[in-house]
Amino acid sequence: MTPAGPEAPLLRIGALTKKFGGFVALDNISVEIPLGQRFGLIGPNGSGKTTLIHCISGAFRTEPGTVVFAGEDITPLAPHMRTRRGIARSFQIPRPFKSMTVAENLKVALDFATVAGDFTSVAERSDSVMSILTRMGLASKANVSTTKLSQVELRKMELARALATRPKLLISDEAMAGLSSSEVDEVLDLLLSLAGQDITIIMIEHIMQAVMRFSQRVMCLDAGKIIAIGAPDEVMANPRVQEAYLGT
Amino acid sequence: MNRSSLPFWIGVSVFLLAAALMTQLISNEYPFFAIYGILQFVVLAVAWSILGGYAGYVNFGTSAFFGVGVYTAVFLSKALGAPLAAQIAAAAIVGAFLGFAVGLITLRMQGIFFSIATIALTIIIETTVTNWRFVGGAAGVQLQRPPVLPLFNSYVAMLFFVQAMLVVVAIAVARYIQISWIGRGLQALKDDELAAECTGVPTLRLKVMACVISGALMCAAGAPAAMYLQYADPSSAFNLNYSVSVLAMSLIGGTSHWSGPVIGAVLLGTTQQLLTVTISSEVNVLVLGVMLVLFVVAAPEGIIGLIRRARGARAGGEA
Numbered sequence: 001m002t003p004a005g006p007e008a009p010l011l012r013i014g015a016l017t018k019k020f021g022g023f024v025a026l027d028n029i030s031v032e033i034p035l036g037q038r039f040g041l042i043g044p045n046g047s048g049k050t051t052l053i054h055c056i057s058g059a060f061r062t063e064p065g066t067v068v069f070a071g072e073d074i075t076p077l078a079p080h081m082r083t084r085r086g087i088a089r090s091f092q093i094p095r096p097f098k099s100m101t102v103a104e105n106l107k108v109a110l111d112f113a114t115v116a117g118d119f120t121s122v123a124e125r126s127d128s129v130m131s132i133l134t135r136m137g138l139a140s141k142a143n144v145s146t147t148k149l150s151q152v153e154l155r156k157m158e159l160a161r162a163l164a165t166r167p168k169l170l171i172s173d174e175a176m177a178g179l180s181s182s183e184v185d186e187v188l189d190l191l192l193s194l195a196g197q198d199i200t201i202i203m204i205e206h207i208m209q210a211v212m213r214f215s216q217r218v219m220c221l222d223a224g225k226i227i228a229i230g231a232p233d234e235v236m237a238n239p240r241v242q243e244a245y246l247g248t
Numbered sequence: 249m250n251r252s253s254l255p256f257w258i259g260v261s262v263f264l265l266a267a268a269l270m271t272q273l274i275s276n277e278y279p280f281f282a283i284y285g286i287l288q289f290v291v292l293a294v295a296w297s298i299l300g301g302y303a304g305y306v307n308f309g310t311s312a313f314f315g316v317g318v319y320t321a322v323f324l325s326k327a328l329g330a331p332l333a334a335q336i337a338a339a340a341i342v343g344a345f346l347g348f349a350v351g352l353i354t355l356r357m358q359g360i361f362f363s364i365a366t367i368a369l370t371i372i373i374e375t376t377v378t379n380w381r382f383v384g385g386a387a388g389v390q391l392q393r394p395p396v397l398p399l400f401n402s403y404v405a406m407l408f409f410v411q412a413m414l415v416v417v418a419i420a421v422a423r424y425i426q427i428s429w430i431g432r433g434l435q436a437l438k439d440d441e442l443a444a445e446c447t448g449v450p451t452l453r454l455k456v457m458a459c460v461i462s463g464a465l466m467c468a469a470g471a472p473a474a475m476y477l478q479y480a481d482p483s484s485a486f487n488l489n490y491s492v493s494v495l496a497m498s499l500i501g502g503t504s505h506w507s508g509p510v511i512g513a514v515l516l517g518t519t520q521q522l523l524t525v526t527i528s529s530e531v532n533v534l535v536l537g538v539m540l541v542l543f544v545v546a547a548p549e550g551i552i553g554l555i556r557r558a559r560g561a562r563a564g565g566e567a
Contacts, residue, residue, distance in 0.1 A: 057446055078452075079445035088446070095443035097436045099504070108436045111429040113448025165448055 008071055010035040010200050011056070011169060016065030018051055018224075025051045027224040029065070033169075033202065038195050040215030040232065041204045044244050047221040049204045050092055053171050056202075057089045058082045070168065083113050086168035090158035090175050092204075096146035102157055103129050103142040106164040113165035129164065136160040136190060152183040159190065170194060171202045176210055184210055212236070220244065256423065260416050267412040271405040280408040284476060286517035287411040288469055292490065293497040293509035294418040295465035299458040300495065301503025302431055304438035305355065309366030310494045312373050313343055313463050315486035317470025322383050322480050325391060332394075332410065332475065339471035340464045347463025351456035358441070367491075374486035388481025391474055407472050414472075418465050422506040425461070434458060489533070493520075496540045502550025511551050 009032035018026040026048045033039050043049050054060040056067055058079035066075045074082055097105050106129045133139045136156045141149065149157060155175045162170055172191060176184045188210050195201050205211045211218060212232050219229040222244040228235045235241055271280070292310055299305050320342045321335035330338070354365040378386045393403045400406040425431050436444040437451045445451050474480045493516065501512025516536060523532040547554050 059442055059446070078450070079442070080448050080450045083446055083448040091443065095440045097439040097443065099435060099439050104432070108432055108444070108449065109447045111432055112450070161447060 009033055010037075010070060012066075012068040013052075013056070014066040014068065016052075016055060016062050016067070018048075018055055018060060018062060018065075025224050026055065029221075029224075029226060031219060031226065031229065033200060035168075036195075036198060036200055038192075038214055038216045039200070039202045040211040040218040041202055041221070042206070042208075042211055042218060042235075042241075043221035046223075047244070048224040049221055050173060051224075052221070053089060053173055053202070053204065056082075056171065057087055080112070083165050083167075086166070087171070088113075088162035088165045088167035088169070089171040090155070090162055090173055092173045092177070094151075094154040094158050096149070096154060096157060096161075098146050101143050101145055102133065102138060102149070102160075105146060105157060105161050106132060109161050109164035132160050132163050135193075136163075137186075152179050152186070155179070155187060156190070159187075159194075163194070167199060169200045169202070171204075173204045174206065175203075176205060176207055188214060208236075260420070264412060264416060267409055271400055271409050274405075275401055277402050277404050280402070280404045282521050284404065284408045284411050285521060286514060287408070287415050288473065289493065289497060289513040289517040290510055291411065291414050291418045291469035292466055292494045293501070293513040294415075294422045294506065295462045295469065296494045297498045297503045297506070297509040298422055298425060298462040298465075299455070300462075301498055301509070302425065302434040302438065303455055303458050305455060305458075306360075306363045306495070307366045307459075307462070308363050308488075308491045308495070309350070309369045310466060311486045311488055311490040312366070312370040313346065313466035314470035314473075314490050315370075315377065315482070316342060316346055316373060317467035318473050318480050318485040319377055319383055320467065321471040321474040322389060322391065325474070326383065326389070329394075332407075332472065335474075336410070336414075336468050336471040340468040343467025344460045344464040346467070347460040348456060350463065351459035355452060355455040355459060370486055370488065370491070374482050377486070378482045384481065386482060388479060388484075391478050391480065393475055393478060403475070407476050410472055411469070414465075414469055418469075419506055419510060421461060421465065422509075425458075426506050430454065430457070493536060496536050498550075500539060500543045500550055502552025502554075504549065505552045508550050508552040515551075 011033040013029055013031050016026055016029045017024065029052065041049050041052070051060065055062050055065070058077060058081070062075060066073055068074065069082070069085060069087060072085070074085060097108060107125065110125055110128060130139060130142065133142050136159060138153065138156055138160060141153060146154070146157060159172065159175060176187050179187065184207060191201060191203060191214060203211070203214055215232050217230065218232045218235040220227050220235055220238070220241045227240045227244060228238040274280070292314065296307060296310055300307050317339040320339040324330035324335050324338055350366070350369060354362050357365060377383065383389055396403045396406050400409070425434070433444070433449045433454045436447065436449050437454060441451055470485070473485070497512035497516045498509040499512070500516060501510065502508030516539070519535060520532040523535060543550060
């Protein structure tokens with residue numbers, strides 16, 4: 001394997017296939033995502049978007065296929081090892097640690113995902129938690145139980161928790177689903193501001209105007225295969241993408 | 249030591265001092281005999297809740313670990329005439345290894361499948377011991393107590409004090425786990441295992457660690473039981489009653505705080521003792537069952553949950 005040079009992609013997925021019994025959920029997917037890119041992942045329901053995310057974050061084992069992150073083959077690694085190397089994600093249906101407060105959710109990330117020695121004192125840890133929460137607009141909710149959060153607050157909490165792991169790559173799995181249009185803009189602005197801070201972001205989304213506004217590059221999956229990849233306009237104009245989405 | 253730990257250590261010292269004083273002032277053996285049983289349940293319940301409470305992995309194998317502790321002591325005293333302290337230390341080590349093996353094999357299973365596997369473990373180990381002639385097989389084995397240390401009036405009083413020290417060790421360990429990063433990790437994986445992994449928590453390693461610590465404490469708690477009864481047989485050492493009682497004590501006390509299983513074990517252990525003496529030993533099983541049902545329905549977070557709710561309501565009322 002070649003060492004990671006400046007032009008090497010942050011994430012390289014090679015010939016990745018995932019089957020559930022006889023059902024092929026992902027069929028020979030190969031894609032490279034360069035450092036700092038805002039990458040949109042679209043496709044109709046059941047096209048394999050979340051399965052691909054599970055394979056990148058390590059929740060699913062790939063068979064066959066490789067996932068190379070920052071020049072290192074991470075295919076055999078468990079999810080927590082991948083998180084420590086810099087891959088963070090949110091979930092399609094929010095999965096907060098529901099017995100904890102918002103701040104405690106983030107402290108889990110600080111305790112386990114960051115390198116020992118990053119934080120020397122308890123005060124430094126709380127500062128770090130509070131600065132992330134402030135950025136996410138959740139500072140007033142720090143000591144509130146996650147069971148009392150609204151939908152948009154839960155989405156932001158998940159992004160905040162992902163951010164607390166200090167990711168190089170952040171995967172947002174439909175963080176805007178079910179939100180009002182003003183809330184969609186709010187979350188989108190947050191993601192754009194994170195992308196401005198050297199975090200590579202993969203965004204899965206059904207809301208097209210959000211995808212168009214956010215992405216520098218878009219990939220469309222259908223039935224486990226890549227049917228289009230490239231600039232957002234080109235992908236949207238692609239007849240196969242329109243067919244997959246509109247069924248015409 | 250930080251400030252919040254001070255009341256805990258003062259409490260622990262007072263408890264040990266009171267136990268030591270009791271052994272000097274009371275000459276009747278019965279109180280020691282009765283309280284020993286309760287203390288033993290405190291250690292078992294606190295140990296159980298490290299895996300069953302903090303991590304949410306319900307272990308029905310308490311009796312397996314307890315029985316292995318009993319038989320480690322039996323084996324060492326028969327084969328080598330080892331002293332009590334060596335029996336307990338050895339039982340803790342054996343328990344840690346057993347916890348490690350069980351953890352590696354079974355903790356990949358989630359939820360109810362893990363629980364079923366732990367029941368199977370109890371049966372396998374009990375069958376093995378039943379067929380092991382050296383430690384008495386199915387008929388059990390009689391044991392001769394060695395002379396008691398000169399500090400104590402009777403052997404039972406000494407065992408009582410030893411079990412009191414084990415209580416202190418168990419709650420100190422459980423408390424440390426609860427307030428440290430280990431506790432936070434276990435709580436996270438209890439809430440959501442995949443989310444915990446994706447937040448960097450090494451879930452399998454933490455679960456195995458909890459199983460090792462819990463197993464070591466349970467085996468250590470079982471070791472003095474051989475000398476306490478001067479007799480051991482597989483069907484009572486591996487009695488499923490231990491598993492059920494300990495689970496009920498932890499759940500009734502509440503598992504989100506180390507003091508929950510202590511409260512549960514003291515409450516139920518005392519009730520059981522009273523019922524056994526006054527009515528019959530069969531009734532206490534009935535009472536245990538009824539209390540468990542009541543708590544699961546009315547207070548799923550146990551007594552600790554009730555206390556927290558009452559405090560929350562009071563704080564809310566003042567605000």
